[in-house]
Amino acid sequence: SPRLSEALAELDIGIPDDVLQTRVKSITVQGNWKPIYLHVPKGREMLSVYRGSLPVGHGPHHASFDALLMDTAVGYGAELIGARVNRAFYDHDQRPVLCYSAAGEEEALTADFAAFAGGVNERSSARADSHTSVALLRMLQPAYEPPRLRKALIVELAAPTDCFELAEGMLHYLESSVDRLRLDMCSIMPKKGYFTITLIGGSVDDAASRKQNLELIKSFLATPRIRRILPGGAALKIRCICNPSIVVGTAKLPYGHRVAAVGDLATSRQYKDGILAAHDMARDLAMVVLSQGTDTVSLTSGYAPTMNRFRRDNRFASVIFFLYRWFFTSPTLSRIIYQTFATERKSQRRSRRSFEKIFWGISSGDENYEKIAWAMLRPATLWKILTGGIYITLRNWLTEVFFGLDWSGVGRFPTAVPAERLPARRRQLMQGRRYEFECLYTIHIRASLSIALGLLAEFGESARPYLNPRWVRIRRIGGQPLHPGCTIQYRILGGVMTFRVVQEESGDPNVIRYRVLGGFADGGSFVFLLEPDSPTHCALTIYLAFDYARGVSPAQRLLWGAFRMMFPEFIHDVIWNHALCELKQAAEDAETAVGDIPGQ
Structure with missing residues (x-):
């Protein structure tokens, strides 16, 4: 997101060419009427990367964003130990001790403070002494309860590298169900030789096997709306599929004496920019540890407000995405929202287009959800929807009826020029x-x-x-x-x-x-x-x-x-x-x- 790009720049972390997949130039939000095009504003930057391992045959596995961050930390003096932690406990001085296996022997690391950033998609191995980050954190903080999760389905489609659409840097969001599929949110992101497709919704929640996931993907790719987005005539192949969990809530007590969780183990911004959320949590936690202390009282006074801020912002996010899905699932409401956007775009210069800024903030993650929610409820916004949306939609519909203009079987595409x-x-x-x-x-x-x-x-x-x-x-x-x-x-x-x-x-x-x-x-x-x-x-x-x-x-x-x-x-x-x-x-x-x- 643009805000994450700013945060990385402040840390003097650049994205090398082998890690960078695409510079996003525009975002397309698709509902049940016409798509809304949002160009990345001047001075803002959105980048596409792979977090962990790359698709099979795509390139060296080290060319990922997570590897870049790890190398940066090591470059600043961090010591990297490649081992799985088996257990955790407090010693007699009430300092956390992490035990791990190295060269067949158990080693112990005694710390002044332990920050857990293990994520929520870790699985235990068959070994009895193997534990997930959630289980290890509970050994030190038994009151910890992980955040609420939801399944996502991520697909990598391989495409020819000379495919025109891949060079465009166009991120697509589909904010409504597709045909008979129950989907709350879908995204299509072109990368170097690939399309990354992410699906979230009831159909994904219900898919319980790889076969059902494949059927869901085939049904999604076969819909006319999706075929209009993907490149025509290009030979696309499914190269890999994963079914990770995403965070849609906030953990309870993700901190204790000399220990705290950051990232997905604690919380995330709902549906957007989990990396920025992890950055903000880690920054705030570091400030508390260095300026206040590592005991429970210090973390409660300094780090708990960060968790409460995320919890409050995500409550606004729940309302926003409920309205978002309601608007874009209904053809009538979707048309009104598009018409409001188009009317503003044709009549006002970009700096004054407040309705467009609301869409940009939601789609790009470039604004807090609370600020977006209040912007949606401003009298000026409601007046734009009434005059530029409802009134003009009704007027245009009556005109279409009079002139016999039938949209049945006709694709609906934007024609408005800023x-x-x-x-x-x-x-x-x-x-x-x-x-x-x-x-x-x-x-x-x-x-x-x-x-x-x-x-x-x-x-x-x-x-x-x-x-x-x-x-x-x-x-x-x-x-x-x-x-x-x-x-x-x-x-x-x-x-x-x-x-x-x-x-x-x-x-x-x-x-x-x-x-x-x-x-x-x-x-x-x-x-x-x-x-x-x-x-x-x-x-x-x-x-x-x-x-x-x-x-x-x-x-x-x-x-x-x-x-x-x-x-x-x-x-x-x-x-x-x-x-x-x-x-x-x-x-x-x-x-x-x-x-x-x-x-x-």
């Missing part, structure tokens, strides 16, 4: 000129430029697979598609309103520029811009700009003035939002069929 990008697009497409009405949409397509261009050639054709609203007839009446002079006529409400768009020379084969002739937008510009993201991916931008017709006579000026006041500008947004999603789906369906993912 407000700060409009000036650059205006300079690029219109030499910086301002118009009374402007709208801008962009959609990313997993298809080549040629396929997207072929679909744009159908603009105006009767059999086009997109842009077919009721009450609006759009037909080519002259010229050839994608050539200057191509003329397309709009007839609205049976001819109550009619105008034409005529293609002009653009000087760029990826820019298709139309001039509006007639009607309220006479003289305006309607532009399609295609840009390659990769050899097999592209972005399509639509830009419409015009000045309202004024008329010549006083009567005409009065008529057009009244029209301008009453014209529902949002209709163009609703119609082209649906059309772009249809076009994207048609383009991706035309690409090479996605191959199967082997289940072995």
Whole structure:
């Protein structure tokens, strides 16, 4: 997380290239409507690493984050003893003694203070004298009760290293159940040659065997929503599966006389950033030990507040994730939340987008849950949801009903462009000129430029697979598609309103520029811009700009003035939002069929 990156920088710990897997550039939050894209803000850094051993055949096992931390500690003077502790007790001076086996003999280490950081996924061996960290800690602090746990399912999918999606650094969160699977949270993180998939939820809790885990993974990978995220046509293979426990609670009395637990043995931030939580606990514990003492009274006064802070923050987390799942599981609520996000994104600059900051804080771990919860309940946030979410969602839904826009079988993808990008697009497409009405949409397509261009050639054709609203007839009446002079006529409400768009020379084969002739937008510009993201991916931008017709006579000026006041500008947004999603789906369906993912 960004906060962990800051903490490591303060400790002068850098992440070498062989440990670093991916620099996260964006986070995608997927619900039951459209995904929400969150770009990593300037000055913040999110990195992807492997904690312990790497997937089979991926590289040297020492190239992991945990090994880096161990080497750093040794470099600062720590002595590393590679042995399992067999038992623990207090000596006659009430100092903790740890007994371990070395070269076939039992050795004893007497300490002034013992910090336990063994985690919660340790298993005892078959030997009678082998104990887990939990059991060893209880030998010194019998009142200790470990935190509440929940199962997770982690899968490593191997993919070609030249796969475009792997280079993007896009972290995906799915905040709702997928088809019939009961999942509270899912994540997909691209790494060097791999996708790391993490699943948490009722279906994972119920899976009791490796076979059931495999069936769960196959079902997850086979869902259409997941197939749209994973790279099309790439040969993906399951390389390893693990079923660790994650901490979802706080331990009771994880400290005692000259002993304390940190990390997962004590607590963690719910569902986010356990490494940062361990760092904060270790920092606070070290300060208490060095400044106050190692006895129970000192630890109770100095370290217990740290545990209480985590416990309090996680209570807020429970409320946040309950609301999160409720919102994103419901198609209606998910649409309202997305619409609130999109409305803010289109109308306000990034520094003022408070609703987006809430999503960033939850998704990235860059903020305390308590602060996030209070930000969610601010009157300004609730007002944004009411006006930018509920009202606009209802308005758009009624417009879709009127124009017969059906989302059944159509993938829903974001098209909103942030407000700060409009000036650059205006300079690029219109030499910086301002118009009374402007709208801008962009959609990313997993298809080549040629396929997207072929679909744009159908603009105006009767059999086009997109842009077919009721009450609006759009037909080519002259010229050839994608050539200057191509003329397309709009007839609205049976001819109550009619105008034409005529293609002009653009000087760029990826820019298709139309001039509006007639009607309220006479003289305006309607532009399609295609840009390659990769050899097999592209972005399509639509830009419409015009000045309202004024008329010549006083009567005409009065008529057009009244029209301008009453014209529902949002209709163009609703119609082209649906059309772009249809076009994207048609383009991706035309690409090479996605191959199967082997289940072995």
